[in-house]
Amino acid sequence: VSLAYHDGRLEPEEAAVLSPRDAGFLFGDGLFETLRVDRGEARDVAAHLDRLERGLARIALAIPESRRELEAAIAAVAEAAPRPIARLRLTITRGTPEKGPTRRITAAPYAPPSEGCYQKGVAAIRVPEIRLDSGSPLAGLKSLSYQAQRLAFVRAEAAGAFEALLANERGMLMEGSRSNLVAVLPEGILTPPESDGCLPGTVRRRLLESGAVREGSITPEDLLRAEGIYLTSSLIGVLPIGTLDGRPLPIGPEGGRLRRLLAEPPVTPAA
Amino acid sequence: VSLAYHDGRLEPEEAAVLSPRDAGFLFGDGLFETLRVDRGEARDVAAHLDRLERGLARIALAIPESRRELEAAIAAVAEAAPRPIARLRLTITRGTPEKGPTRRITAAPYAPPSEGCYQKGVAAIRVPEIRLDSGSPLAGLKSLSYQAQRLAFVRAEAAGAFEALLANERGMLMEGSRSNLVAVLPEGILTPPESDGCLPGTVRRRLLESGAVREGSITPEDLLRAEGIYLTSSLIGVLPIGTLDGRPLPIGPEGGRLRRLLAEPPVTPAA
Numbered sequence: 372v373s374l375a376y377h378d379g380r381l382e383p384e385e386a387a388v389l390s391p392r393d394a395g396f397l398f399g400d401g402l403f404e405t406l407r408v409d410r411g412e413a414r415d416v417a418a419h420l421d422r423l424e425r426g427l428a429r430i431a432l433a434i435p436e437s438r439r440e441l442e443a444a445i446a447a448v449a450e451a452a453p454r455p456i457a458r459l460r461l462t463i464t465r466g467t468p469e470k471g472p473t474r475r476i477t478a479a480p481y482a483p484p485s486e487g488c489y490q491k492g493v494a495a496i497r498v499p500e501i502r503l504d505s506g507s508p509l510a511g512l513k514s515l516s517y518q519a520q521r522l523a524f525v526r527a528e529a530a531g532a533f534e535a536l537l538a539n540e541r542g543m544l545m546e547g548s549r550s551n552l553v554a555v556l557p558e559g560i561l562t563p564p565e566s567d568g569c570l571p572g573t574v575r576r577r578l579l580e581s582g583a584v585r586e587g588s589i590t591p592e593d594l595l596r597a598e599g600i601y602l603t604s605s606l607i608g609v610l611p612i613g614t615l616d617g618r619p620l621p622i623g624p625e626g627g628r629l630r631r632l633l634a635e636p637p638v639t640p641a642a
Numbered sequence: 643v644s645l646a647y648h649d650g651r652l653e654p655e656e657a658a659v660l661s662p663r664d665a666g667f668l669f670g671d672g673l674f675e676t677l678r679v680d681r682g683e684a685r686d687v688a689a690h691l692d693r694l695e696r697g698l699a700r701i702a703l704a705i706p707e708s709r710r711e712l713e714a715a716i717a718a719v720a721e722a723a724p725r726p727i728a729r730l731r732l733t734i735t736r737g738t739p740e741k742g743p744t745r746r747i748t749a750a751p752y753a754p755p756s757e758g759c760y761q762k763g764v765a766a767i768r769v770p771e772i773r774l775d776s777g778s779p780l781a782g783l784k785s786l787s788y789q790a791q792r793l794a795f796v797r798a799e800a801a802g803a804f805e806a807l808l809a810n811e812r813g814m815l816m817e818g819s820r821s822n823l824v825a826v827l828p829e830g831i832l833t834p835p836e837s838d839g840c841l842p843g844t845v846r847r848r849l850l851e852s853g854a855v856r857e858g859s860i861t862p863e864d865l866l867r868a869e870g871i872y873l874t875s876s877l878i879g880v881l882p883i884g885t886l887d888g889r890p891l892p893i894g895p896e897g898g899r900l901r902r903l904l905a906e907p908p909v910t911p912a913a
Contacts, residue, residue: 375662377662387662388659388660389659389660389661389662389664389667390660391648391658391660391733391746391748393660393667394792395667396660396664396666396667396733396735396786397674397731397733397786397788398670398786398788398789398791398792399669399670399785399786399787399788399789400788400789400792401789403668430789430793431796460668462662462667462668464667465792475662477662500779501779502775502777502778502779503775503778504773504774504775504777504778504811506773506775506811507773507774507775507790508771508772508773508790508793508794509789509790514670514787514789515667515668515669515670515787515789516670516785516786516787516788516789516790517668517669517670517671517787518669518670518671518672518701518780518785518786518787519778519779519780519787520669521665521669521671521736522701522779523779525702540775540777540811
């Protein structure tokens with residue numbers, strides 16, 4: 372039986388009853404975070420909580436838990452999570468007027484891509500019909516209002532691909548439906564800037580802090596001239612794209628270098 | 643005790659248990675409709691179901707209910723709804739992989755704006771910091787991923803206003819956070835076209851079908867030279883805006899005429 376944190380209590384995952392009047396269900400009004408758990412230990416907790424706190428401030432939602440209490444709840448759910456690897460999800464919604472915000476943390480087994488995928492790359496598709504808006508009030512928020520990204524992911528699955536790449540209203544590449552994007556270009560190793568509307572992912576942040584990657588817009592043409600295109604996320608780390616819309620992409624040595632970088636302890640988050 | 647329809651069954655509203663793994667809760671992946679119920683009878687059911695069906699096709703979500711079964715479920719929940727006036731909500735989500743889509747219909751008491759509001763108008767604000775994207779894959783969908791509109795509505799409430807007006811990425815007025823927009827201008831009575839990204843509201847549709855209103859983009863300047871600006875929705879009908887950002891707006895006779903139009907039986911929906 373999996374353990375969940377729900378509105379202040381640790382309990383079996385099945386115990387939770389969600390109100391159909393929860394603002395998360397009615398209006399997608401909330402935020403979430405996805406963390407990787409390795410053998411009971413959640414990774415990059417500080418970076419995830421940093422982002423969550425910034426997001427909650429932006430949507431003017433206050434929760435009763437202190438940061439220390441959230442850390443303890445994450446640690447407890449992670450400790451009881453399936454091994455060796457699990458995916459931990461933290462969800463905060465505006466809840467109901469009577470009860471206040473909903474806070475929920477759960478874990479589920481996670482099977483990362485095989486080592487072969489890290490060598491040969493995965494398939495990705497572009498979905499030009501699903502554009503995101505860099506000027507959206509939700510840009511940069513890991514919002515529960517995630518339907519556009521889900522529609523993109525469903526297209527990827529239908530095409531037998533691992534991920535769908537999304538562009539913004541100016542045609543600049545932003546991110547995958549559940550990952551950030553890194554392109555190895557002659558001018559440097561780039562990841563789209565937040566001003567292009569991307570989500571500030573935690574692996575992306577560590578790569579930027581390491582100095583190995585810098586912010587720079589990625590155009591559709593860049594995708595075709597890059598020496599390597601990588602997906603990054605808490606769950607997958609740094610994963611090369613092997614084919615884009617069915618066309619093979621080169622996979623240079625840089626991805627392996629970035630992956631080794633991530634294995635090092637994270638840089639202490641800036642204040 | 644209110645009656646609800648939930649996944650095929652009519653039951654007391656409190657009986658429903660929603661899974662925290664419902665895609666509506668996890669990702670805002672679903673659609674909703676809000677209908678007005680007068681003394682047990684839901685209004686404009688055909689127009690709402692037309693829109694719902696188009697939306698479900700767009701997000702590739704199939705539900706087990708036939709249209710006739712949805713009509714019967716709406717009628718049953720409406721018949722048991724609080725009187726004299728209620729707000730009926732129909733929610734469809736992608737549910738869970740095991741269970742399939744979630745279908746839920748509930749009703750709650752609704753107090754419409756006072757007759758004085760229809761004479762003197764309500765307060766509205768603009769929220770230029772919350773722009774919507776006319777090219778979004780969600781444009782025109784009454785999506786559960788509604789957080790941007792909710793954030794706009796929260797601003798309106800904080801400002802003591804009834805509604806917040808939203809513009810698109812080109813600065814064209816689109817709609818309110820939960821209503822459509824109609825402007826009485828020298829060149830005609832206009833409501834933003836769907837190509838500007840607005841939701842195709844059912845009252846808006848009836849006004850267009852009547853020939854009294856036509857589609858045309860509304861600019862920020864139009865708001866200040868109009869002889870009347872109106873909000874429309876299933877719940878409120880046609881309601882004048884009395885002040886915009888605190889500045890009084892004229893209220894001409896057209897709103898009353900449009901309101902009387904709505905009291906007439908709806909035009910038979912086009913095939």
